[in-house]
Structure formats: C-alpha cells, structure tokens
Amino acid sequence: MSREKQQGRREFLKTSAAAAAVTIAPGVMLHTLSADAAPRTEPVTDKVRWGMLIDANKCADGCTECVAACDKENGLDLVDMPEGADPSLWERQRPRWIRQVKLKDNLSGRITNLPMMCQHCEEPPCVDVCPTGASFRRADGIVMVDRHICIGCRYCMMACPYKARSFIHAEVAEKLTHTPRGKGCVESCNFCVQRLDNGESTTACQEACKHQAIVFGDLNDPDSAVSQALKKYPSVQIRADLKLNTGVRYSNI
Amino acid sequence: MKKTHFSEWGIESPRYWGMLAVLGAIVAIAGGAVFYMEHNGHWVTGMTNQVVWGIPHVFAIFLIVAASGALNVASIGTAFDKKIYKPLGRLSALLAITLLAGGLAVLVLDLGQPGRLLIAMTHYNFKSIFAWNIYLYMGFMGIVAVYIWFMMDHRMKPYYKPVGVLAFLWRLILTTGTGSIFAFIVARQGYDAAILAPMFVIMSFAYGLAVYILVLMFAFKVDGRDIGYAIQRRLKNLLGVFAAAVFYFTLVYHLTNLYGTENHAYEAFILRDGGIYTLLFWAGWVFVGCLLPIGIVYHPSLGKTRGGLIAAATAVILGGFATMYVIVIGGQAFPMAMFPGKTIVASGFFDGVNGQPMLYSPTLAEFLLGIGGVALVLLLTFIGIRMLRFLPNSLSDEVADPHYTKS
Amino acid sequence: MTRKSVIMFLAASIAGLFISLVSAQAGEAVEGTAKADKLEQCVEPTPVMRRNHFEFIQHQRDLTVHEGIRGSKYSLAGCVDCHARKDAAGKAVPVNAEGQFCDGCHDYAAVSLKCFECHRTVPGEK
Numbered sequence: 213m214s215r216e217k218q219q220g221r222r223e224f225l226k227t228s229a230a231a232a233a234v235t236i237a238p239g240v241m242l243h244t245l246s247a248d249a250a251p252r253t254e255p256v257t258d259k260v261r262w263g264m265l266i267d268a269n270k271c272a273d274g275c276t277e278c279v280a281a282c283d284k285e286n287g288l289d290l291v292d293m294p295e296g297a298d299p300s301l302w303e304r305q306r307p308r309w310i311r312q313v314k315l316k317d318n319l320s321g322r323i324t325n326l327p328m329m330c331q332h333c334e335e336p337p338c339v340d341v342c343p344t345g346a347s348f349r350r351a352d353g354i355v356m357v358d359r360h361i362c363i364g365c366r367y368c369m370m371a372c373p374y375k376a377r378s379f380i381h382a383e384v385a386e387k388l389t390h391t392p393r394g395k396g397c398v399e400s401c402n403f404c405v406q407r408l409d410n411g412e413s414t415t416a417c418q419e420a421c422k423h424q425a426i427v428f429g430d431l432n433d434p435d436s437a438v439s440q441a442l443k444k445y446p447s448v449q450i451r452a453d454l455k456l457n458t459g460v461r462y463s464n465i
Numbered sequence: 466m467k468k469t470h471f472s473e474w475g476i477e478s479p480r481y482w483g484m485l486a487v488l489g490a491i492v493a494i495a496g497g498a499v500f501y502m503e504h505n506g507h508w509v510t511g512m513t514n515q516v517v518w519g520i521p522h523v524f525a526i527f528l529i530v531a532a533s534g535a536l537n538v539a540s541i542g543t544a545f546d547k548k549i550y551k552p553l554g555r556l557s558a559l560l561a562i563t564l565l566a567g568g569l570a571v572l573v574l575d576l577g578q579p580g581r582l583l584i585a586m587t588h589y590n591f592k593s594i595f596a597w598n599i600y601l602y603m604g605f606m607g608i609v610a611v612y613i614w615f616m617m618d619h620r621m622k623p624y625y626k627p628v629g630v631l632a633f634l635w636r637l638i639l640t641t642g643t644g645s646i647f648a649f650i651v652a653r654q655g656y657d658a659a660i661l662a663p664m665f666v667i668m669s670f671a672y673g674l675a676v677y678i679l680v681l682m683f684a685f686k687v688d689g690r691d692i693g694y695a696i697q698r699r700l701k702n703l704l705g706v707f708a709a710a711v712f713y714f715t716l717v718y719h720l721t722n723l724y725g726t727e728n729h730a731y732e733a734f735i736l737r738d739g740g741i742y743t744l745l746f747w748a749g750w751v752f753v754g755c756l757l758p759i760g761i762v763y764h765p766s767l768g769k770t771r772g773g774l775i776a777a778a779t780a781v782i783l784g785g786f787a788t789m790y791v792i793v794i795g796g797q798a799f800p801m802a803m804f805p806g807k808t809i810v811a812s813g814f815f816d817g818v819n820g821q822p823m824l825y826s827p828t829l830a831e832f833l834l835g836i837g838g839v840a841l842v843l844l845l846t847f848i849g850i851r852m853l854r855f856l857p858n859s860l861s862d863e864v865a866d867p868h869y870t871k872s
Numbered sequence: 873m874t875r876k877s878v879i880m881f882l883a884a885s886i887a888g889l890f891i892s893l894v895s896a897q898a899g900e901a902v903e904g905t906a907k908a909d910k911l912e913q914c915v916e917p918t919p920v921m922r923r924n925h926f927e928f929i930q931h932q933r934d935l936t937v938h939e940g941i942r943g944s945k946y947s948l949a950g951c952v953d954c955h956a957r958k959d960a961a962g963k964a965v966p967v968n969a970e971g972q973f974c975d976g977c978h979d980y981a982a983v984s985l986k987c988f989e990c991h992r993t994v995p996g997e998k
Binding site: 250251252253254255256348350351352356358359360384386387388389390392393394395397405406408409410 | 933935936937938939940941942943944949952989990991992995996
C-alpha cells in the first residue's frame with residue numbers, strides 16, 4: 213500500500229517536472245525529456261561515472277530513512293525470515309545494501325554518523341577475485357553482480373574492504389520485477405540501476421534523505437551537483453590507502 | 466636392497482566391504498546434509514554475511530593443502546632421486562588425487578549455486594586466483610594420474626622422471642595458489658600477507674605427510690605387510706622437520722605482524738583476546754600441531770616406536786585443522802579496519818561495534834559435510850589400493866633400506 | 873473383495889482424483905484474462921517465439937545487466953506482463969504456476985524453468 217503511494221508520488225513529481233520543463237522551453241526540453249525518461253536503448257558508456265558525496269555532518273543521529281527507502285526500492289523488505297530460523301542469527305544473515313554507522317573519534321570523542329554501502333570502486337577487489345566474472349563494473353562505474361553467472365562462492369564478500377555485500381541465505385518468496393533475487397547468490401548496492409536505466413537521476417537513498425546529506429550524480433560532468441560539491445568541500449575515500457578510487461566519497465567524517 | 470614388488474590390497478572381502486560400507490554411509494549422511502543445506506539455503510548453517518566461509522571451508526582447504534603435500538613422498542623419490550622413497554611413490558600420488566577430490570567436493574557442495582558448476586568451467590575471470598586454481602587443480606589431477614601410470618608401466622620408464630619433476634613443480638604452484646586465495650585479500654587484517662603463500666606450502670608438506678603416514682601404516686597393518694624401521698625413521702624425521710618448519714613460519718608471520726603497528730589489534734586478537742581463536746592458536750596450531758609432534762619425533766625412546774609416529778602424525782593433522790580454523794574463521798571474525806582512529810559505536814550491519822568480533826557458531830550440517838569429505842578421501846583411496854597395485858608387498862628393512870646388511 | 877469391486881474402486885478413485893484436479897484448475901486462472909490472449913501474435917510470429925524465445929531473452933539479459941539496455945522488445949518482464957492470467961478475483965496468477973503459460977509448455981517439453989528462481993512471476997508493481 214505504502215509502496216504504491218510512494219510510486220504515485222514519484223510519478224507525480226516526474227510528470228510535474230515534465231510539465232514545468234515544457235512550459236519553460238517547449239521545443240528543446242520536450243526532446244531531451246522524452247529521450248531521457250524512456251528506458252535506455254543504447255549501451256552505457258564511460259562518459260558517465262556515477263558517484264556520491266555524503267556529508268557526515270548532515271547525517272542525523274538515529275535517522276534511518278535512507279535504509280528504509282533502499283529496502284523498499286530494492287525489495288529487501290520483502291525478504292522474510294524463514295520459518296524456524298533463529299531471529300538473532302537471521303539478523304546476521306539477512307541482506308542489507310545500505311547501513312547506518314555511528315563512529316566515535318578515539319581522541320576527541322566526536323560522534324559522526326554516516327551511511328555505508330558499496331563504494332563503487334574504480335578498481336573493485338570484488339571484481340578482481342570473482343572466478344566467473346559475475347561481479348563486474350559497468351561502463352558507467354556501477355559495480356554489480358550478474359546473478360545469472362554467480363555461483364555463490366562468496367569470495368567477493370571476503371575481498372570487499374567495506375563489507376558491502378550480502379549473500380541470500382534463504383528462498384525469497386516475493387521479489388520486485390526490477391530487482392530479481394534468489395537463494396544462493398551475492399548482491400549489493402547498485403546505485404538503483406533500474407532508476408538510472410529508465411532515465412531517472414536519483415537513488416532511493418538520496419531521495420529519502422531529508423537532511424540532504426547525500427548528493428548523487430555524474431562525477432565526469434563538471435557541472436553536476438556532485439562534482440560541484442566535491443570541488444567545494446574537502447572529502448575523503450574510506451580506506452584510501454587501498455587506492456581503489458571509490459565512487460562514494462565522504463566529507464566531515 | 467631387493468627389487469620392490471607391488472600388489473593389490475589383500476584384506477579379506479568382508480573386512481574390505483565393511484570398511485567401504487561404513488565410509489559410504491558417512492558420505493551418504495554428508496550427502497543428506499548437503500541436500501538439507503542447499504534445499505533450505507545457507508540460513509541453516511552458522512555462516513552469515515560477516516563470516517561468509519565456515520567449517521566446510523576449513524575442511525576443504527585442509528584437504529586441498531594436504532593433497533599437494535601428500536605428493537611429496539613421491540617427489541622425493543623421483544625429483545630428488547632418493548631410492549628409499551621410490552616404493553612409497555604410488556600411494557603418495559594416489560593420496561594426492563583422492564585428497565584433492567575430497568577437498569574440492571566439499572568446496573563445491575558449499576557453493577550457493579552448486580548446480581552452476583558448469584558456469585565456473587565456462588566463464589573465466591583471469592584476474593581471479595579462484596579461476597586460476599580451477600586450472601591448477603584440474604591440471605594437478607591430470608598430471609598426477611599420468612605420473613601414476615608412468616610409475617606403474619615399465620614401458621614408460623624413460624618419461625617417468627620428467628613427469629615426476631613436472632608434478633613436483635605443479636604442486637608447488639598449486640599450494641602457492643591456494644595460499645594466495647588469502648594472501649591477496651587486502652580487505653582483511655589477518656590476510657593480505659605474502660608470507661601466507663609459502664606458509665601454505667610448508668603446511669602442505671606437514672599435513673600431507675601426516676595423512677600419508679597414517680594411511681600407509683593402517684593399510685599395511687590390516688594387510689599384514691611389514692614396515693621396517695628404516696622407512697619409519699625417514700618418515701618420522703621428515704615429519705619432525707616439516708612440523709618445525711611450520712612453527713618457524715608461524716613465528717615469522719606473527720613477528721612481522723607485530724612489527725607493524727597497524728597489525729597490533731589483529732595480533733592481540735589472535736594471540737591474547739580472541740577467545741576460541743586464541744585457544745585454538747596456542748593449544749591447537751602451536752602446541753598440538755607443532756611442538757607436540759616435534760617433541761614426540763625427537764624423543765629418544767618414544768620417537769622410535771610405531772605408536773609415537775602415529776601419535777605425531779595425528780597431532781599434526783589435528784593441529785592442522787586448528788590452524789585452518791584460526792586462519793579461515795579467525796581472519797573473518799576480526800572486525801575490518803574501515804575507520805582508523807575511530808570506534809564504531811553503532812551499526813546496522815554488525816561492523817564490529819566497540820571492536821567486538823563477528824560471531825560464528827557452526828551447525829551440525831556443516832561438520833557433516835566436512836567429515837563426509839574426509840570419508841570420501843578414504844573411500845576413494847581404499848578402492849584405489851584394492852583395485853590396482855599401489856602398495857609394495859613389504860617395506861621391511863631388507864627390502865627398503867639400501868644400506869641394509871644382514872647382521 | 874472380488875476382482876470386479878477392486879477395479880470399480882480404483883476407477884472411482886481415479887475419476888474422483890481427476891475431477892478434483894480439473895475443478896481446482898478452473899478455480900484459479902481464468903482463460904482470456906492475459907493481455908496476450910487478446911493479441912494476434914507476440915513480439916515475433918508464434919513459430920519463431922516457440923523456437924527462439926530462450927535465445928531472445930538470454931541475449932537480452934546480458935544486454936540489460938551489462939549494458940543497461942532496458943528498452944528493447946525482448947524482455948522477461950514483458951513475457952510475464954503479457955502472459956500472466958488473472959483469477960476470478962482479478963489477481964494475477966504466476967506464469968510458472970502449474971498449467972500456466974510458462975509451466976504448461978516447459979512441463980510438456982520437460983525443460984527446466986530456472987528464470988523464476990529469482991524473477992518475479994506476476995506483472996510488475998507499476
């Protein structure tokens with residue numbers, strides 16, 4: 213029910229944006245929009261590199277809106293605990309794409325909150341180790357799993373420095389059309405690839421963040437909001453020592 | 466030294482079939498456990514999104530490592546021309562194949578999608594050590610099979626040595642590859658050390674030889690075949706040297722880790738605060754796996770007995786399992802260092818809150834799968850020695866010892 | 873018990889089983905409720921689809937997963953969207969349910985149907 217409501221809201225936002233665009237510049241915008249909003253028909257290229265900047269200062273203590281939005285968008289809330297499972301063990305086995313982490317500085321005691329997810333590395337260790345090539349990096353920088361050839365060895369989970377991946381430990385009864393999911397494969401955040409491929413330009417977590425802590429966009433486009441923000445504020449990569457050139461950056465950790 | 470004659474394992478049929486039946490039953494139970502785990506999914510195991518490899522991997526990696534080590538006895542005879550080892554070569558090569566088969570079976574049956582094995586054979590990512598290992602394992606089986614053929618077939622005598630040398634080189638690469646599965650993991654503090662690769666080679670020497678000794682002595686004992694002191698002494702001394710080498714590498718591994726401040730937390734975890742991992746490290750890996758066998762082997766009286774050799778080999782194997790547990794599970798239980806200088810005080814995904822290790826409690830099904838792998842190794846080995854001439858008729862001193870003189 | 877009565881008993885129970893199976897079927901999907909039921913043909917002529925549908929969706933799956941192409945005429949989501957029937961209450965019936973579009977044929981041809989271990993079996997949530 214709430215899913216439908218949310219979908220409805222998104223549709224509404226899209227159509228109202230389109231209407232606004234049409235009134236401002238009828239000829240040009242109409243063309244761009246129709247090309248943009250339709251499902252993609254050309255292969256993705258490396259002209260775009262999707263990325264994120266997360267401002268830990270803005271990320272609020274105790275807020276889990278982004279986590280809930282991700283669960284809903286990607287059908288993670290549909291993954292039920294199997295009958296007879298131990299709830300505390302199941303908590304460690306259920307999939308999570310994004311999580312809230314609260315840090316305390318050992319010296320100053322300063323508290324920081326931030327969301328952690330797949331960092332979409334340019335040199336992803338998970339892709340290096342995958343025996344079948346199921347773990348791969350798309351031309352536009354999104355690191356994802358091709359479930360059709362994932363054999364469930366979990367070597368990528370051993371190799372990921374961010375603990376970003378989940379293994380599907382049980383049968384999944386209900387799944388969404390755009391996020392297939394089955395027992396025995398590994399998965400992780402894919403920057404809501406189904407949205408991007410259908411012409412949208414936000415992720416569920418960014419859209420859900422009331423505090424504007426997440427800026428998402430094309431790192432290769434100097435005019436994009438994320439590039440502008442990265443230029444303006446100092447930011448870091450988590451485990452920068454590994455030189456993975458992550459697509460997700462953080463400021464004010 | 467007399468010419469060695471080989472013959473099939475000659476124990477009475479009821480005994481042979483009885484052993485096969487027991488081993489077959491254990492394998493069948495393991496098959497049931499696999500069906501249970503695959504049917505339900507991995508939630509029925511203790512493995513989680515934090516500890517992704519569990520007991521099956523401990524067994525599988527032990528068996529795979531032991532497989533390459535089991536070939537050593539043959540290699541010493543062939544590649545290094547030690548005559549006394551030559552009669553021991555056939556069983557050594559057979560064990561190398563069966564141990565590898567058992568280990569791979571466990572590894573494959575724990576996959577999330579074991580039915581997609583064909584994909585693993587047709588889709589390769591050549592940057593992956595795992596993918597290389599698939600080639601290394603298959604190649605190893607093929608080369609060792611040819612090696613056995615050349616050992617058994619007199620017409621192939623001229624080619625026997627080159628194949629033996631190739632098998633020896635191949636097994637070195639193979640174990641390096643297995644060690645590299647861990648050595649190349651930059652993400653985790655406990656791995657990401659080049660020394661893991663040679664350390665795995667040394668461990669394979671010890672574990673493979675220990676398994677070889679036990680199987681050889683059992684097969685000979687029940688068949689009324691004789692093993693003289695000359696052979697026992699060689700095997701015993703070799704085992705002592707290998708156990709000492711494992712100890713040395715363990716020392717170097719942890720001392721180099723202790724030198725770098727970044728590894729102090731991990732070392733404190735394994736050596737002092739890690740609970741089960743600390744216990745298994747000191748009691749299992751170091752004491753039972755290294756010091757105890759060294760003590761037995763070099764003990765002036767105990768070391769000369771048959772029982773002493775059996776005890777030392779058993780200790781090396783038990784210590785080996787403890788070692789694998791500490792490396793495989795302990796390495797994952799230690800929280801990843803994502804935020805240096807900071808403590809994680811809350812997390813929605815078990816990131817090691819306040820430095821707490823990840824929990825892992827294995828379930829029965831996981832153990833049954835691992836034990837089934839061991840049973841499969843013995844089953845295949847027993848069938849092999851029954852069907853073909855792997856065992857020398859006698860290894861008594863007058864047959865085996867080149868320096869034997871009748872007194 | 874005579875032989876005749878045994879035969880009668882068996883015949884009666886088989887007939888009962890058959891009737892209950894048929895009636896259970898009828899209670900589920902209603903014929904003519906799938907979008908495909910109202911169309912002349914699929915995205916290709918029927919014989920082509922019968923022979924090649926797997927090639928089409930397997931090729932498309934790689935394009936979608938690796939290159940992000942979602943706007944082409946072949947897609948598994950399209951199969952499900954068009955071929956799923958509805959029950960009397962208007963609720964979609966899974967295409968892989970017994971006797972339904974995908975299952976009926978795959979069962980007859982004894983070809984395993986792996987898609988729906990992961991993919992959704994009823995039209996999407998749009």
